Amino acid sequence: MQKKLPAKKLKAEPAETIAEKPKRARAKKVAEETVAAEPAPKKSRAKPKAKKKAGPTDGAKVLLDLVVKTLDDNKGEEILTIDLAGKSSIADFMVIANGRSGRQVTALANYVVDAIAKAGLPPCRTEGKSAGDWVLIDAGDVIVHLFRPEVREFYKLEKMWQADFRPEAEHE
Incomplete structure (x- = not known):
């Protein structure tokens, strides 16, 4: 036995609405064509805003201060900071320091990495800790040697990075 489905009730639309439907569809199509035919807006001829000079950020200065203080507190010797603005895009600052022995160099590297981690900054990458002759710490905005x-x-x-190298002077 098949069940009978209830008949759907049709809404009775007024006669004028039915007559207007094709007109509305045509009007909509004409409006879409008009919008598509309009030319794209012209680009502004105004000069672009001057970009800020690339320089160290406040975060880089805070990180630099943390690294230098850590090295100084742990008896790092001959601590030198180099501003890399305009010289390189790898970092904002470079720090170069000595330890008296390979063991102290490794210990200084550990102190710096721990201080950066305790400050909640992103983790550092280190190279050369096992040898202890030259340890490189990449802390993002600050590179430590x-x-x-x-x-x-x-x-x-430090001599290489502090040199005032001007490529245009080479061609004169």
Whole structure:
């Protein structure tokens, strides 16, 4: 036995509404075509705003202060900071310091990494801790190089980064 489904009740629309439906559809189509035919808005001829000079951020300065204070508190020697603004995009600052021995260089690296972690900053990457001659710490905005004195004298890293290199002077 099949069940009978109840008949759907149709809404009775007024006669004028039925007659207007095709007109509304045509009007809508004409409006869409008009919008599509309009030319795209012209680009502004105003000069673009000057970009801020790339310089160290407040966060980079805070990180720099933390690194220098940690090295100083733990007897790092000959601590040197180099502002890398305009010289490189890898970081805002570079710190170069000595330890008296390979063991102290490794310990200084551990102190710096721990201080950065305790401050809640992103973790650092380190290279060279096992050898203890030259440890590189990449803390994002600050790059730290820790050396034994003989190794620092051999590489003279600060001399290379502090040089006033101007490519245009080379061609004159």
